[in-house]
Amino acid sequence: METYEAILTRRSVPKVGENRPPQDQIVRLLEAGVRAPTHHLTQPWRFVVLTGDARKELGDAWAAAEIRVQGKDPESVRGKPLRAPVIITVIAHPKSHLPKVVDIEEHHAIGALMQNILLAAHSEGLGAMIRTGKAGEFEEVRQLLGVSNDEYIAGFIYVGYPLEDDDRAPTRRTPVEDITEWRGWG
Numbered sequence: 001m002e003t004y005e006a007i008l009t010r011r012s013v014p015k016v017g018e019n020r021p022p023q024d025q026i027v028r029l030l031e032a033g034v035r036a037p038t039h040h041l042t043q044p045w046r047f048v049v050l051t052g053d054a055r056k057e058l059g060d061a062w063a064a065a066e067i068r069v070q071g072k073d074p075e076s077v078r079g080k081p082l083r084a085p086v087i088i089t090v091i092a093h094p095k096s097h098l099p100k101v102v103d104i105e106e107h108h109a110i111g112a113l114m115q116n117i118l119l120a121a122h123s124e125g126l127g128a129m130i131r132t133g134k135a136g137e138f139e140e141v142r143q144l145l146g147v148s149n150d151e152y153i154a155g156f157i158y159v160g161y162p163l164e165d166d167d168r169a170p171t172r173r174t175p176v177e178d179i180t181e182w183r184g185w186g
């Protein structure tokens with residue numbers, strides 16, 4: 001798929017089939033991800049890629065956290081990681097402690113990495129979307145995924161094959177002319 005076509009036709013795909021894309025295809029997505037630019041080449045990221053029962057472990061950790069916080073067992077949460085056959089956990093490790101490294105630039109870079117993964121998935125005919133929220137902040141989940149104190153979970157990218165009848169158009173955007181000032185263009 002040509003670059004502009006991929007960018008202009010990508011959209012978040014919340015519902016995907018149960019079939020698991022092959023591991024080498026997921027590797028390609030990760031390789032596309034790490035081509036994102038990073039100032040000082042800090043590459044402030046790593047991945048934990050879940051499939052099969054590893055997703056259930058995520059659901060169990062998430063549910064355990066909800067039980068701790070709410071005092072009850074939210075079964076709906078336990079099943080959420082099963083919404084896609086593959087979950088790429090993007091773990092951010094900002095190198096802001098190093099000289100010259102600017103914290104916000106590390107977060108920009110992680111966003112670029114995630115967009116690269118979404119675009120690569122779309123180009124491969126896969127459906128993907130980023131999911132964030134409380135799950136990635138819970139200690140139970142961080143511990144399960146081995147996230148250290150100087151790291152955070154930037155997002156879970158859910159990946160699978162889109163459903164055959166999913167022909168939704170790209171999500172709407174504010175027109176560029178509404179948000180752009182042109183200066184010095186004559």
Ligand SMILES: Cc1cc2nc3c(=O)[nH]c(=O)nc-3n(C[C@H](O)[C@H](O)[C@H](O)COP(=O)(O)O)c2cc1C
Pocket residue numbers: 010011012013129130131132133155170171
């Ligand atoms: C950092 C980030 C976090 C997101 N987290 C969620 C999420 O937790 N749940 C969700 O339904 N969508 C999430 N999304 C997807 C956005 O809702 C989606 O990108 C937006 O509605 C635009 O739609 P599009 O991706 O189809 O263009 C997230 C997107 C980004 C960039």
